Amino acid sequence: MSVRKGMRMPNGYGSIVNLGKNRRKPWGVRITIGWGDDNRQKYKYLGYFEKKTQAIEFLADYNRNPYDVDLRSMTFGEVIGQWWEKHQNKIERSTYHNYVSAMRRMDGLNGLVFKDMKVGHLQPILDAAPPSTAKVIRNILSMVYRHALANEIADKDYSKLLTIKKMERQRPISIFTKKEIDILWKNEGHVCADMLLVLLYSGMRITELLTLETKNI
Numbered sequence: 001m002s003v004r005k006g007m008r009m010p011n012g013y014g015s016i017v018n019l020g021k022n023r024r025k026p027w028g029v030r031i032t033i034g035w036g037d038d039n040r041q042k043y044k045y046l047g048y049f050e051k052k053t054q055a056i057e058f059l060a061d062y063n064r065n066p067y068d069v070d071l072r073s074m075t076f077g078e079v080i081g082q083w084w085e086k087h088q089n090k091i092e093r094s095t096y097h098n099y100v101s102a103m104r105r106m107d108g109l110n111g112l113v114f115k116d117m118k119v120g121h122l123q124p125i126l127d128a129a130p131p132s133t134a135k136v137i138r139n140i141l142s143m144v145y146r147h148a149l150a151n152e153i154a155d156k157d158y159s160k161l162l163t164i165k166k167m168e169r170q171r172p173i174s175i176f177t178k179k180e181i182d183i184l185w186k187n188e189g190h191v192c193a194d195m196l197l198v199l200l201y202s203g204m205r206i207t208e209l210l211t212l213e214t215k216n217i
């Protein structure tokens with residue numbers, strides 16, 4: 001059903017009210033969520049708009065596909081926390097630390113209403129991170145948006161529009177010479193020498209070695 005200017009709203013449809021001329025967005029869209037002890041209606045506001053026509057269109061869209069108002073007012077911090085609560089036990093220990101580090105870079109978004117966020121809020125986070133970390137951030141956001149869409153917290157997946165800057169040309173890799181490796185073997189038994197030998201001959205990354213448990217050897 002469409003709502004025309006001047007048309008009376010049917011019962012249970014919601015209403016549009018003018019909140020005053022001194023507001024930047026004076027037109028409010030609200031729905032009734034119950035009745036008080038004084039027999040007066042209790043309202044929940046769904047949004048605020050600069051023009052009445054915008055409010056009319058919004059209310060019509062809401063009635064075509066009603067949603068849980070409280071879910072739609074969730075902040076980014078609440079949504080990512082809800083996702084993390086379910087996801088954190090499904091990942092490896094090394095991945096866990098990478099995710100935690102990546103999520104800390106998004107702390108500045110925690111107070112924003114999730115459904116109102118756009119690419120402009122998210123892209124600067126990726127741009128400020130090293131490419132490898134930016135990939136982790138985008139991967140996390142992709143899963144968070146899937147969670148949000150499944151629970152009708154958001155209407156669109158903005159993670160698909162995010163880009164990662166290209167990695168700069170790296171310096172030539174410095175390789176240990178045979179003489180240097182011989183020195184390490186001569187110091188076998190020293191913790192630093194032993195760790196370097198393990199890294200050299202196994203190809204493991206430093207973080208992988210540091211998080212390795214004896215039960216997995």
